[in-house]
Structure formats: C-alpha cells, structure tokens
Amino acid sequence: MKAVIALPFLWLGVFFLLPFALVLAIALGINAPDSVPPVELGFSLKNFVLLFTDDLYLAAWLTSLRIAATSTAVTLLLGYPMAYAIARAAPECRPLLLMLVVLPFWTSFLIRVYAWMGLLDENGLLNQFLRWSGIAADPAPILGTEWAILLGIVYAYLPFMVLPLYATLEKLDAGLLEAAADLGARPITAFLTITLPLSLPGIVAGCLLVFIPAVGEFVIPDLLGGTETLMIGKVLWDEFFTNADWPLASAIAICLLVLLVGPIALFQRQQARSLERRS
Amino acid sequence: MRLPALVILLALAATPACGPVFAQGGSVNVYNWSDYIAEDQLKAFEKDSGIKVNYTTYDSNEILDAKLRTGRSGYDVVVPTASPFFVRQLAASLYLPLDKAKLKNWNNLDPEILAALGKYDPGNAHAIPWMWGTTGIGYNVAAIRKRMPDAPVDSLRMIFDPAVVSKFKDCGVMMLDSATDVLPAALKYLGLDPDSKKTEDLAKAADVVKAVRPFIRKFHSSEYINALAGGNICLAFGFSGDVFQARDRAAKAKDKQEIAYAIPKEGSLLWIDVAAIPKDAPNPANALRFLDFLLEPKVAAASSELTGYANGNKAALALMPKEISENPLIYPPADVRAKFYTITAGTADQTRERTRLWTTVKTGR
Numbered sequence A: 001m002k003a004v005i006a007l008p009f010l011w012l013g014v015f016f017l018l019p020f021a022l023v024l025a026i027a028l029g030i031n032a033p034d035s036v037p038p039v040e041l042g043f044s045l046k047n048f049v050l051l052f053t054d055d056l057y058l059a060a061w062l063t064s065l066r067i068a069a070t071s072t073a074v075t076l077l078l079g080y081p082m083a084y085a086i087a088r089a090a091p092e093c094r095p096l097l098l099m100l101v102v103l104p105f106w107t108s109f110l111i112r113v114y115a116w117m118g119l120l121d122e123n124g125l126l127n128q129f130l131r132w133s134g135i136a137a138d139p140a141p142i143l144g145t146e147w148a149i150l151l152g153i154v155y156a157y158l159p160f161m162v163l164p165l166y167a168t169l170e171k172l173d174a175g176l177l178e179a180a181a182d183l184g185a186r187p188i189t190a191f192l193t194i195t196l197p198l199s200l201p202g203i204v205a206g207c208l209l210v211f212i213p214a215v216g217e218f219v220i221p222d223l224l225g226g227t228e229t230l231m232i233g234k235v236l237w238d239e240f241f242t243n244a245d246w247p248l249a250s251a252i253a254i255c256l257l258v259l260l261v262g263p264i265a266l267f268q269r270q271q272a273r274s275l276e277r278r279s
Numbered sequence B: 001m002r003l004p005a006l007v008i009l010l011a012l013a014a015t016p017a018c019g020p021v022f023a024q025g026g027s028v029n030v031y032n033w034s035d036y037i038a039e040d041q042l043k044a045f046e047k048d049s050g051i052k053v054n055y056t057t058y059d060s061n062e063i064l065d066a067k068l069r070t071g072r073s074g075y076d077v078v079v080p081t082a083s084p085f086f087v088r089q090l091a092a093s094l095y096l097p098l099d100k101a102k103l104k105n106w107n108n109l110d111p112e113i114l115a116a117l118g119k120y121d122p123g124n125a126h127a128i129p130w131m132w133g134t135t136g137i138g139y140n141v142a143a144i145r146k147r148m149p150d151a152p153v154d155s156l157r158m159i160f161d162p163a164v165v166s167k168f169k170d171c172g173v174m175m176l177d178s179a180t181d182v183l184p185a186a187l188k189y190l191g192l193d194p195d196s197k198k199t200e201d202l203a204k205a206a207d208v209v210k211a212v213r214p215f216i217r218k219f220h221s222s223e224y225i226n227a228l229a230g231g232n233i234c235l236a237f238g239f240s241g242d243v244f245q246a247r248d249r250a251a252k253a254k255d256k257q258e259i260a261y262a263i264p265k266e267g268s269l270l271w272i273d274v275a276a277i278p279k280d281a282p283n284p285a286n287a288l289r290f291l292d293f294l295l296e297p298k299v300a301a302a303s304s305e306l307t308g309y310a311n312g313n314k315a316a317l318a319l320m321p322k323e324i325s326e327n328p329l330i331y332p333p334a335d336v337r338a339k340f341y342t343i344t345a346g347t348a349d350q351t352r353e354r355t356r357l358w359t360t361v362k363t364g365r
Helices: A002-027 A046-053 A055-088 A094-106 A109-120 A125-133 A146-171 A174-182 A187-198 A200-215 A219-224 A232-242 A246-278 B005-014 B039-049 B061-070 B082-091 B111-118 B141-147 B162-168 B179-189 B199-215 B223-229 B240-252 B284-294 B297-307 B314-319 B348-363
Strands: B027-033 B052-058 B127-133 B135-140 B173-175 B235-239 B259-262 B271-276
Touching (some): A002 A246, A046 A055, A055 A094, A055 A146, A055 A246, A109 A125, A109 A146, A109 A219, A146 A200, A174 A187, A187 A200, A219 A232, A232 A246, A232 B348, B027 B284, B111 B127, B127 B284, B135 B141, B135 B240, B199 B348, B223 B235, B284 B297
Parallel strands (some): B027 B052, B173 B235
Antiparallel strands (some): B135 B235
16 A cells, blocks of 8 residues: 555656756756766856846746746637537537547647648648638738747647546536526526536646646747747757757756746645635 | 757657667667668678668757767767867867778868868867758749849848848748857858857847848748748748758649759858767777778768768769769859858857847847
C-alpha cells in the first residue's frame, strides 16, 4: 500500500523535482561559452537581475499572458456549449461525439499546424474562397498575424477544454434542474445558479490545461505568427540557441514556472477550500 | 536545408543525449545534414575500408550545437556551418586538430575556400570544407517584373532600399531571421565593414533594416522556401541553396512560377559547411579515414550533383556536369568571388548585444 502511495511521489521527484533542481543550478551559474557544458556553476543572481532590468523579457511575458488569456477565454466559450451538448446527448451517442473531439490527435500536431498554414496564407484556401465568392477582392493574409496565433491555439487546445468540462457536466444530477424548473426557475436562471457553479471544477481544470501550455507555446507562434508578436517561448529559444547562454535561458524557465505555477497553485487551493466549505 | 525552429525542438526532445548506435571497433559515427552526401559513395567507403558507417542526419545547426555543448555526443564526424557555429564551437575547444599527414587527399582542396575558412580556423587545423554557397536574393521573376521592370535584382538595394522594397510589399517579402546574416549584409549595403562589431556601426545597420521592416512580411530562416515556391511571396533574402530548392519546386508545380536567384553585386556572405572531428570522438582514427574519403574528388562531385551546392574540392570540378561546374550562381566567376566576405564570431557579450539589437529591429522593442 505504501509503495502505491510512494509511486506518484517518486515519479514527481524523478521527472519534475530533479530536472527542476538541475535547471535552477544552471540558472544560478554563469555563462561560460568556452567550456562543456557552457556553464560555470556558482551562486550568482546576475541572470535574474538581467531579466528584470531589460524590459524585453517583461514585454514578452506580458504578450504571452495576454495571448494565453484571450485564447483560453475563447476556448471556454466554444468548449462549454460543446461539452454541454455532448453531456446532454443520448447516452449511446456520447462515445461517438467524444471520439470526434479526440480524433484530431490521431494526426501529428505539427502536421495540423502546417495544414493551418496552407489554409491561411496569401493564396490559401480561405483567401481563395473569399476571392471566388466576391466577399473580398483582395483579402489580407491572416497568416503571420496575432489572429492566426489565437486561431491556432484555440484549435489545438479545444479538446483539453471540452474533456474536463464534459466530465463534470456529465455527472451533474439532472434532477436538480427539474427541481429548479418545478420551483419556477427559468432555464437561464437554473443554468446560472445550478449548472454553472457545479461545473466550476471543470471550468477551472479546462482553463488551466489550456492556459498553462499556451503561455509557453512556441510552435504555433513560430509557424502561424508574425515577427512582431514576441512571446516568451521565442525569447527562451533565442537565449538557448542563438546566444548559447544556458544560464539565462534556465533563469527564464525558472521565472516562467514560478510566476505561472505559483499563482495557479494558490488559486487551486482556494478553489478546493471553497468547494469543501460548500459541501 | 534549414528547418523551422520547432522541428529542432521536437528533434531535441525526441533524442535527448542519445547519439547514434555505438558499434565498437570498426565503425564511424557520422552526423550530417540530411541529403548532404551521395549514399552510394557511403556504401563504397564501407566496402573499401571495412569501417561501418553509422550515419545520422539533422536539419539544423542548433541541434548539433546543443549536442556538442552537452558533451559526450558520441559522434566522430560532424558537419557544422563555419560561422557562427563551428567557430564558436572551436573557441570552446570542441574539436580535435587534424592529423594532415593522414589526409592523403588534402591537396585536392580549393585554396581559395581554404583561405576563407582559415579566417575562422587559423591554418585550417581543425576542419575541411564540404559544401559552400552564398547569401543573396531570391525572387519571383514575373511578379517583380510586373511591379518594377527595372528592379535592381542583383543589388542589396533590392532588399534594403525602402523605395524599392515598398513596391513588393503587396506580393510579399521575407528575410532571414538571423542577425549574423542580415546585419553584415546591411553593413555591406552602407559601405561599412560587414564584420564590424562596433556598436555605432551595428546601430546604423539596424536602422537600415528598420527602414524596410514595414514592407517585410516575416523574418524566418526557412519558411521562404515554401513561400517562394508556392507564390505566396515574391522576394526573399536567403541562402543560395534554399532558393534553388524553391526554384526547383516551383518549376514542378502546375502553375510553373519562375524563381530566380541573384548574388548581390556589392558582395555576398560566403557560408561554408565544414567537416570536423569532435574532441571526444570515440573513433578518431576512423574519423580521419572518413574525412580523407570526403576529400576524394568523386565523392565531393557526386554529392554536389545531389545537393546542387558548390564543394570545396578543386579536383572535383572536372568530374561534375557542366550545369553545376559552369553555373555562375553555384560557382561564381572570379570577380564575384573576390567580393565574398566572411564574419568572425565575436565574444559572448557581442553575441548577446547583436541578438538583442536584432530583436529590437524585428519587434520594434
């Protein structure tokens, strides 16, 4: 029994804490481009100081937060009705509908993003359609704009929003809604006072699953975005590969984790407590 | 030849520190660009020498750089681009000096390319040149002609003069996302030393790029291949070999766009991919034999036929079809070669300053 409990902690230790400690050790070191590996271990806060003195890092971080927050909100608005519809569908239809949500994963993520490039570029299918239908004679390319990044993130992460929402909505006792209707509540009132609060754990889980990876997203902005949109993932890439500055790249990774996971962990704890109180 | 950064990330994630298959004894672990050597020649080497070649490929200097810097890569022969990668790796003492007494074919090499390479590696002590090419202007012939019949396609004005570039904004312009390729060209355009590390010179170069930035659709180091080939852009500042790829792909497409390449008359940054032996190579003796094999004229000639790039092997010239050896875009004439330039690596602080400046240029921050 103890072994079973120890297993997740072992997993956490080996695959999270140990790598994290290594990254932290590198972040506290000094860039030594002429040695292998290019780090001089030590205890220097130089890298962290640089992160807070050059506004590039803060600006990139804020852009990433903004894009992640916007795409999470859009994903939620799209995902909630989808999850709701699946949860309310006839039980024999649900597995099929769920499978349709998961189906895109059967193709490589990279190929799907490349497919979006083909759809969105200057002579892509979308623009061809706009020209053919006469909606726009000379449509502007969407590829290379922030819209394309948002579209890409919403598309790629939608299943991560739908699945946890479905899981909570599906367990919802339909009797509660009937009771509300019997007591004269209109559907909208019933939804706002019963369904929405009870599905809050699903909303939180879905939002976190979308928001956290979206902040550090690199692939989608690189392929679909333009040069102007500077996200933290690209900055980290530049530090590691272009400047070959492993300590500074590690410092960015540490800050990303602390600034992201810290508040989220607190938020989740708050959520858990309020749920306990309610029950 | 250069893939998007994300492919690099995925490749790194997929193969963390696990090098090639290690066969003890008669083997050599070669890590090369994909499609960069004629495969039948590799088989011939295995047969002649009895050495098994464990051949693996990559698509970016960054993957190689990260593996070498981590240490114990397990590779015997690697093929980095001379600048800024090889020269930076050399400064970190990542390579073994070559025992030239064991390289019987050394004298086949082109003295001109060796001299250019000597700027990075004094005395050519650590590396042999493999393929080389230029950095220049790729364009869609019809689209450019339609917008500006007298466009200066063979001049850096084509990409740095706002009055010219602005004409092509609507059909799309892309530029390499690389401070080490674009800033030296901008310096050259201004008539300054392309290898200048002076802050005030670099600031001037940055201003040149900033002035044309509104007309540039994207800075990216590989997307322009597909974009040119598919007719999504009409002008790109990129690597010779990549533009050739776009040209060949466009010629095969059903609407047959004509893509052309021009070497800027002001001068072009010469890139050289070199073969070298990492310091911790498990089979250094076999690595030397492999390098000597790369120096054989027929191997270089066959590989140039495959890649469409020029090689650093003078003796190979006679063995290649004339479409390659007499193509002025692949083997430019002496007056064009005389204007080739190379740039040195600089210190880590200079690298950081340049990267930061480049970010400012691209994003306006």
